[in-house]
Amino acid sequence: MNLPQGLRSFFDRRDPATIRVLVALSTLAIALAAFLIKAVKPWNPKLLARWHSPKGPKLDDFITAGLWYGAALALAFLLISLLTQRWWSLPAAPVRPDHGRPVLPPAARRWVWLMLAAVTILAMWARSPRLNHSFWNDEAMHLRYYVWGDPSAGSPDQPHFEAATWKDALFLNKKGNNHIGSSLEARAAHALSGGSWDGTKPFVESHLRLFPWLSGLLTVALTGFIGAALGNPRTGLAAGLIIAIHPWHQRWSVEMRGYSTMILATTAALWCLLRALQSNRWRWWLGFAAAQAVTLLWFAGAVYPVAAANLSALAVILSSRRASPSERRTAALRLITAGTLSLVPVALIMGPSVPQIAAYLKRSHHYAPMDLHWYMDLGSHLLSGLRSHADPPATSGGLTLPDLTAASLWQRILFLAILPLLSISGLFLFIRENWKTRLITGALLGGAALGCLHNSLTHSAMMNWYLLYLIPLFALSLAWSGRFIASLFPDSHRAQAAPLLIAALFALASAPAIARQQQIPRQPIREAVALARGSAPALQPNPDVVTATFGTGAGQIRIYDPAVHLLENTTGLTNLTNKCREDGKALWIYLFNRHAIPSISSPSDPDSASWPDMLAFLEDSGEFQYVGLVPGMEAIWSCSVFCSVPDTIIRLKSPTRKP
Structure with a gap:
């Protein structure tokens, strides 16, 4: 034709x-x-x-x-x-051409791939034990609303299962916490592993965490590859080793949430963007578009690094002196076109969520302020993967930076002096390297700055783990400091190993945190329920055992114990205690964050105002005995378990009655 x-x-x-x-x-x-x-x-x-x-x-x-x-x-x-x-549709030369240079030197390719395989295997070893840990609060809520369903619908005495649907996974977002891509991949993993949505078969934590775990491993390999491509193979190996053993990444890359895939997609988007600016080939522009869409669909809070990446790319395009005005215009418009292709799936899928999230944000919420302590905690997590403040004694099984540095002088010097100096100096060296490293820094560090500025000005809540995309930048910065040390002694073969020595030192210092996180779940809901009911999830609970809960995150216990009673005040606790005694049934109480309850004094939060009186009843009424603490990684998520005292003991303690 x-x-x-x-x-x-x-x-x-x-x-x-x-x-x-x-x-x-x-x-x-x-x-x-x-x-x-x-x-x-x-x-x-x-x-x-x-x-x-x-x-x-x-x-x-x-x-x-x-x-x-x-x-x-x-x-x-x-x-x-x-x-x-x-x-933008006519052929044009790239604004930052690579002149046909290979991404990796041909002689080093095989060594680099072996290196990436080695650090990925190390990352697999560090993360795999956490696949079987109990779900914690956010994961349990995610499971109830968007992935599996709520086994506790109805009354605690006669709970029934209400399944979550694919429509819920795609569009339900009334609490503003649906990581849509994560919901879809978790449902897919549940289906592929033989799971059901009728409430007859329990969920399996390791199956539902499979995709985030894989994303975490790919992030390790990709970070190492970028380090090798922008620096040299040793620098890449060091960066890969640092992120492979980083406790903060180890924790969040094995959670049924969108954070792990968000970090991977953010890193992949930056690599595709670099290659697009170097080649102007559509495969890289489309890869950038796809990675941007994945970033936002897996965690919408990552809009800040996405915006910063586009602004940084525009600055790189417009500052290219060798490119002609038409070439700069073509690149800028192709950047916008790639953004448009990203926007189509994001706008369609996230469109129904926007008014739900807006309504949620209008309600009153109680979050920690973004003050100096918040930023110190962020820095502590980047340096060590640990919190900056210690828990009260005997309130958790976790490890904090004060715990780690108090136990060892060399770790104190490393985490409080050497690592901050190396990472900050390495960041400046990384920025000075070339336009590619400046683009990566502008996207990641600029995204964090945008997020902090916006949330501070609007008095919105932002958890420090929303900035997890800074971990690859930290790994590259620390590796770059070693690369600089090696460059000072070009004739010394030992000095060339400086990046690897720094990475090995970081890995050695992080080993206690890695081991602790392998052993102890963040929130031991499953272990606490198993202590009371003998097994968990208890989808068909023994009616002779009654359980109840109040305190932080109490509602999410229902994933493992559908028959648990949610207590609101002392009257409800007293009535349930009396009923169980009349029926001759044991009453078990799960209580998270027990140590903080006595300090609650503000009436501004009606949900927690009655907790101190309820705790006093547990401890002082003589009706209950303290069974013990089921430790989590933090005091807020560690579970104190109480059990009703047998009736014979109550009678012995009671005053003598007159006949």
Whole structure:
């Protein structure tokens, strides 16, 4: 078929990859336009009536409105990209050409791949024991609402199972904590491992954590590869070894949440962006787009490094002196086009979540302020993977930086003096290296700065683990300090091992933290339930054993103990105690964060105002005996277990009654 002359000229002037991108953009635009025309509009009278009713909108209403607005936003950016295609679709030289140089020296490739395999195996050893740990608070909530379901629906005496659906995994976000990509991959892992959604078969922690675990291993390999590509093989091995044994990454890369994949996707996006600027090939622009989308879908809080990466890339493009104005314009518009392709799935999938999250953020929440202590804790986690403050004695089984440095003089010197000096100096050396290292730093460190600034100005809550994407930058910075030391003695073979020696020293110093985190779960919900009921999860609990709970994260115990009673005040505790005594049943109490309850004095949080009186009843009434502490990694997540005293002991303690 003969094409019109103008159309033939249009195709002839563009390479096949660009034509495919234009076809994809056009197809998406047509599909979204058709959807917007046919779909129920957000201003539909029935939808508006439900939205403003006392009960508020249902999930389907959020989906209807969110999909429409998300599609409209995506279509607007697609049209912008299509209308500007004349300035970015024609062939153009890259703004930062690599002149055909190989990413890795040919002679070193085999050694680098062996190196990456070795550090990945080490990372596997460090992380695998944590696959079978009990789920902790956030994972348990994730499991209940988005992945598996709630086995505790109904009353504690007659609980029934309410399954989470794929629709819940994709669109439910009323608590603002649905890491959507993580929910989908966990459901897929549950299905592939033979799991069910009828409540008859228990979940398996290791199966549901499989994908985050794999993402963590890939992050280790990718960080080492980037270190080798930007520095040299020894630097890459050092960076890979540091992140492989980093306790903070070890913890979060084995959790059924989106953080592990977010770190991987953020790192992959930066590598694809570097290669896109060096080659201007669509495979790298599309890789950057896909990695950006994964970053946001697995953890929307990573919008800050995504924004910083695009701003840093734009600065790199515009500051390229060797590129012509048209080449800089082409690169800038291709960056925007890649962002548009990222936006399409994010806007459609996250659209229904936005109004739910906005409503959640309007409510009152009690979080730690972003003060000096917050930043000290962030620095402590980056340096050692441990908290900056110690727990009270005998309140947890975890390890903190004060614990570690108090036990060893050399570790005190290392973590409080040497590592801070090496990492900060290494960061400055890394920034000075070239435009590629400045782009990586601008994206990761700039993203952290944007996040801290925005959340401080808006008085919003931000946990320090939202900045986990800084770990690869820390590993590269520490390795770069060793690279600099080696460069001072170019003729010394021993000095060339400086990056590896620093990494080995970090690994040796981190060994106690790694071992402790391998042994002790962050929150031992499963162990506490097994102590009371004999097994966990107790999906068919023994009716002769009654359990109850209050305190921090009490509601998430229901994942392992569906029949647990959630106590709100001393009256409820007293009534349940009396009923169990009348029925001749044992009453077990799970209590997390016991040590902090006596200090609660603020009436601003009604949920916790009654906890001190309830604890006093447990300790002083004579009705209960303290069974012991089931230790977690932190005092806040360690479980104190109480059990009702047998009736004969109560009678012996009671005053003598007159006949």
